[in-house]
Amino acid sequence: MTKADKVNFSTPSGFPEFLPGEKRLEVYLLDTIRRVFESYGFTPIETPAVERLEVLQAKGNQGDNIIYGISPILPPNRQAEKDKAGETGSEARALKFDQTVPLAAYIARHLNELTFPFARYQMDVVFRGERAKDGRFRQFRQCDIDVVARRELSLLYDAQMPAIISEIFTSVNIGDFLIRINNRKILTGFFKSVGVEENKIKSCIGIIDTLEKVGEAKVKQDLEKEGVLAEQTQQIIEFIKINGTVDQVLDKLKYLAQTREAEELSIGVTELETVIAGVRNLGVAENRFCIDLAIARGLDYYTGTVYETTLVGHEALGSICSGGRYEELVGTFLGEKMPGVGISIGLTRLISRLLKAGILDTFAATPAQVMVVNMQDDLMPVYLNVSQQLRQAGINVITSFEQRPLGKQFQQAEKQGIQFCVIIGSEEAAAQKSSLKDLKTREQVEVPVENLALEIKRRLA
Numbered sequence: 001m002t003k004a005d006k007v008n009f010s011t012p013s014g015f016p017e018f019l020p021g022e023k024r025l026e027v028y029l030l031d032t033i034r035r036v037f038e039s040y041g042f043t044p045i046e047t048p049a050v051e052r053l054e055v056l057q058a059k060g061n062q063g064d065n066i067i068y069g070i071s072p073i074l075p076p077n078r079q080a081e082k083d084k085a086g087e088t089g090s091e092a093r094a095l096k097f098d099q100t101v102p103l104a105a106y107i108a109r110h111l112n113e114l115t116f117p118f119a120r121y122q123m124d125v126v127f128r129g130e131r132a133k134d135g136r137f138r139q140f141r142q143c144d145i146d147v148v149a150r151r152e153l154s155l156l157y158d159a160q161m162p163a164i165i166s167e168i169f170t171s172v173n174i175g176d177f178l179i180r181i182n183n184r185k186i187l188t189g190f191f192k193s194v195g196v197e198e199n200k201i202k203s204c205i206g207i208i209d210t211l212e213k214v215g216e217a218k219v220k221q222d223l224e225k226e227g228v229l230a231e232q233t234q235q236i237i238e239f240i241k242i243n244g245t246v247d248q249v250l251d252k253l254k255y256l257a258q259t260r261e262a263e264e265l266s267i268g269v270t271e272l273e274t275v276i277a278g279v280r281n282l283g284v285a286e287n288r289f290c291i292d293l294a295i296a297r298g299l300d301y302y303t304g305t306v307y308e309t310t311l312v313g314h315e316a317l318g319s320i321c322s323g324g325r326y327e328e329l330v331g332t333f334l335g336e337k338m339p340g341v342g343i344s345i346g347l348t349r350l351i352s353r354l355l356k357a358g359i360l361d362t363f364a365a366t367p368a369q370v371m372v373v374n375m376q377d378d379l380m381p382v383y384l385n386v387s388q389q390l391r392q393a394g395i396n397v398i399t400s401f402e403q404r405p406l407g408k409q410f411q412q413a414e415k416q417g418i419q420f421c422v423i424i425g426s427e428e429a430a431a432q433k434s435s436l437k438d439l440k441t442r443e444q445v446e447v448p449v450e451n452l453a454l455e456i457k458r459r460l461a
Contacts (some may be wrong), residue, residue: 008063014132016348021362021417026141026351029172030123033143033345036167037121040160042145047102049127053092059332061101066129068095068138069325082320099144100329100342107148110332117157118151123347136350142359147329148341151341155271158305158325159278161343165309165321166284168345174359176312178321180292181279183272184302186253187293189265190239194232204228209238209296212315231305240294246276250289259436268304275305275443297322301329307343317353321345364417367396370456371413372422375399384431386422386449395460414439420456 011017034044035197050070056062065369070093073330086377096102099122105115123143132138145164147157162179169177187208206210207222212220216237223233242252257266272291279289298305304325311317323343331338354360370390372383380401387399398418400409406423413421423435434452437444438459447455 009394012138014130014137014283016137016352018288019362020384022351022355024363024365024367025355025360026146026347029347029351030143032171033168033347034121034123036164036171037143037145040119040136040164040169041123041280042119045103045106046124047093047096047106047121047122048377049125050093051102051105053094054334056094056096056101057106057370058101061104061329062331065097068127068129069098090228096124097128098126098346099124100146101230103144103146103148104330104332107330107338111334117147119145119147121145123434135349135356137348139268140346140348143345143347144342146330146340147233147342148338151337151339153325153341155274155305156278158275158341159272159282161307161323161341162279162289163282165307165343166288169309169320172360174311175314177288177309178312179284179289179307179309179321180295181261181272181275181289182293182306183268183275183294184296184306185241185257185264185268185304185305186272187268187296189268190256190260191236191260193260193265196228196232196236198228200228204236205296208236208294211240211294223234242293246286246289246291250276250294253291271304297324301326303327305341311359314357314359317357318349320353366398366418368398368416368417368418369396370420370422371398371409372399372424373406373409373413374403375406375423375425377403379424379426380428382424386434386452389449390422390453390456393457395453395456410437410439420459422452 027174050407052234053067053407056067069212071207103120103122105120121144123141125141126141127139130136145161147153147160150211162181166177171218184205187205188201189285191204192198204223204226206228207219210222211219220233220237223236224230228236239256242249244252252271254271257269275450276291278285292308295308297308300414302324306324307322308319309321321343323341325339327337327339330340351360355362372387372390374380374383383399387397398413398416400412410421419438419440421437421439423437424433428434432449434447435444436447436452436455445455
């Protein structure tokens with residue numbers, strides 16, 4: 001191959017590729033998240049990476065997301081098939097940009113095979129054609145849960161979501177976090193009560209959702225551009241800045257609902273009170289959640305409870321888990337009301353942010369805890385037998401098949417993050433003994449082969 005023929009094998013912009021230690025961290029987080037999801041009875045599903053384009057775009061599902069289309073690329077010797085391979089209309093296909101729209105299609109396809117409320121989790125890769133930048137990717141893994149019902153869905157499912165979020169982030173030990181809870185009906189009802197025109201409320205809620213990013217002055221400016229009067233804007237700002245303990249905020253909201261006689265506001269406050277009671281009954285610590293009236297979740301399809309989770313002291317990282325309740329989204333393809341509530345963790349983004357902030361560290365490059373070194377090739381049957389004994393005892397082992405200087409083998413083990421090396425030469429093999437070297441402490445002890453697994457486990461513990 002000439003220099004001019006060289007292929008650019010770098011990854012495309014926005015498509016991340018993990019090193020082994022990073023991938024092992026991702027697997028650990030996936031396992032932790034899966035364990036918590038399943039402890040609440042959520043069942044796994046996986047939808048295709050590719051959906052029909054009309055599914056992804058149905059009734060405005062696409063939102064602001066840029067979709068990657070899929071079209072066949074024929075080899076030079078099959079160009080005559082080009083017209084037949086072209087896909088248009090209902091045959092046009094594209095990569096999924098989230099998990100919720102595919103969930104709606106999945107339920108429509110399997111409606112008579114599922115039991116409702118249907119509680120599922122999904123930890124797939126999704127694709128968005130957004131501008132790639134630090135912490136923002138075009139391909140990333142999302143960990144989602146949703147509970148979907150036919151006609152009615154208990155608010156206690158909304159209460160479960162903060163409990164699940166709290167358990168996940170406590171388990172992975174990333175420091176203090178705060179689950180901020182609100183209800184879109186409260187915002188909608190309050191906007192109506194101050195006289196904001198109904199056809200402008202959704203866009204105004206979207207503006208409120210940008211408060212943390214753009215600041216109060218810009219929010220005021222944007223509300224006034226929407227035609228909201230200065231007096232109304234001031235009332236809205238004062239409203240979303242209501243703070244205090246959970247009970248203090250609830251008391252202020254109940255008072256407002258009574259004095260303004262706004263039905264939707266009153267319904268939203270009652271729903272929020274029910275959710276908060278459920279969160280407490282599920283044992284979520286009081287310092288893990290709050291009511292934040294500025295949380296709106298800009299997506300139009302949220303209709304009730306909404307959540308955003310931030311790391312205390314690292315708020316600039318943005319939300320690490322968010323979601324909420326919706327009424328119409330999942331029933332899109334069936335023409336019936338199918339309320340749901342769910343949360344999503346953008347895991348690829350989260351790992352990127354936490355590693356950069358030094359909140360998490362990568363794992364060792366290999367899961368192996370022990371390397372059985374190769375002192376001489378004729379003892380390979382012994383090394384293989386010892387390696388298998390250790391594996392059967394639940395210890396992860398690499399066997400060194402190449403005979404090299406001992407120092408080189410130690411270096412290889414250290415580079416991969418392996419703590420222990422088992423050394424067996426002719427004399428040790430004859431006496432059924434081994435030397436166990438701890439590469440962290442540099443200590444080396446003699447251990448009978450029959451006791452090797454117990455000694456390694458003791459030291460690992």
